[in-house]
Amino acid sequence: MDRQEIIELLNLRGIQPSAQRVAIAQLVLGTDEHPTAEQVWQKASESLPVVSRATVYNTLNLLTENGLLRRHALKGVSSVFDGNPEAHHHFVDEETGELRDIPWDALEVSGLETLPDSEITGYMVVVRGRRRNPTTDKIAQRSRKEGAT
Amino acid sequence: MDRQEIIELLNLRGIQPSAQRVAIAQLVLGTDEHPTAEQVWQKASESLPVVSRATVYNTLNLLTENGLLRRHALKGVSSVFDGNPEAHHHFVDEETGELRDIPWDALEVSGLETLPDSEITGYMVVVRGRRRNPTTDKIAQRSRKEGAT
DNA sequence: TTCTAAGTTTAGAATTAGTCTCTCTTGCAT
DNA sequence: ATGCAAGAGAGACTAATTCTAAACTTAGAA
Structure with missing residues (x-):
């Protein structure tokens, strides 16, 4: 995702695309990973001469409020923070704490219609477990990228 | 759930039933709510002359390790912390942040077998939404729902 | 271009959630 | 009763995040 795309995305929601915001957005939206605020700050520090942690938090929160990002x-x-705001499920590796996405279509939930007294705005499945084989996993990640718009 | 029951529960797992532990356990196990550690600490402070936050955390973690509690x-x-250690799903009220339990059998997830390279130890569905007006709605829902517990 | 006002960013202080460490108790063997 | 080891608890501490107030940018009007 290049600089210009990011700027347009921000403009579209009336967010002034300052240098810091663009850099931070680019870091988080352009990756499959789920970085912590601290990690984003470190990477941002490389590309910008100076960034404050507060700016990173402000920006991440701003992007989250505008639906470009999701916070877990x-x-x-x-x-x-999760740069993929499309609905998807999650896999939590119990050993490492790592978070991986599970494509929406991989799982199906039934019975939601029967929940009483509630208006459902969304849902997701959180699966907990251990990753068995790290090698094949890279392949899985790569194929997920291909399908992106 | 009364004091004596709690003490027996603790003894059963070899946990010394100190005054603090019993009080804390009673607060969390005796309710449907999902209090934060802070909330537990505040309530515990009312019944005990002095409790440290650390004790609350220690106890909650201890109970969690022993399967009497679950942490979300x-x-x-x-x-x-969730006093209901049976597997169940969750409903998050977006307005209040409140967490409610959804019985395990109410929902069904399919597709888990197909997840590649992972050993699954557990999963749950997190549903997000708004609780609709409970009074008027219960009636409408009940007529549709029939034989539920 | 210059001025102004609004919006942004910064460093660091403040707040919160959670953990660590050291001290105090308790239970038990003597 | 007495002393010791294991367990429990309190307060100090750390890490994550937000707040604050001042400085800086930017967009647009004059």
Whole structure:
């Protein structure tokens, strides 16, 4: 995802595309990973002469409010941010705390219609377990990327 | 759930039933709510002359390790503790942040077998939405629902 | 171009959630 | 009763995140 695309994305929601915001957005939206705020700050520090942690948090929160990002509080203490706001499920590796996406279509949930007294705006499945084979996993990730718009 | 029951529960797992532990366990196991550690600490402070936050955390973690409790990191930053260790799903009220249980049998997830390279130890569905007006709705829903518990 | 006002960013202080470590108790053997 | 080891608890500490107030940018009007 290049700089220009990011700028347009921000403009579209009336967010001033400052240098910091563009850089931070690019870091998080352009990856499959689920970085913590701290990780984003470190990477941002490389490309920008100076960034404050507060700016990183402000920006991540801003992007989250605007639906470009999703925030998850699954891993230990610190939240992770997810550049893929499409609906998807999650796999949490119990050993490492790592978070992986599970494509929406991989799982199906039935019975939601029967929940009483509630208006459902969304749902997801959180699967917990251990990753068995790291090698084949890279392939799985790669094939997921191909399908992106 | 009364004091004596709690003490027996603790003894059964070889946990020394100290005054603090019993009080804390009673607070969390005796409710349907999903309090945060902070909330537990505040309530515990009412019944005990002095309790440290650390004791609350120690005890909650101890109970969690012993399967009497479950810890969830779904709501904002802080974890909530769940006195119902049976497997179940969750409903998050988007307006209040409130967490409600959904019985395990209410929902069914299919497709888990097909997840590649992972050994699954557990899963749950997190449903997000708004609770509709409970009074008017219960009636409407009940007529559709019939024989549920 | 210059001025102004609004919006952004910064460093660091403040707040919160959660853990560590050291001290105090308790239970038990003597 | 007495002393010791294991377990429990309190307060200090750390890490994550937000807040604050001042400095800086930017967009647009004059």
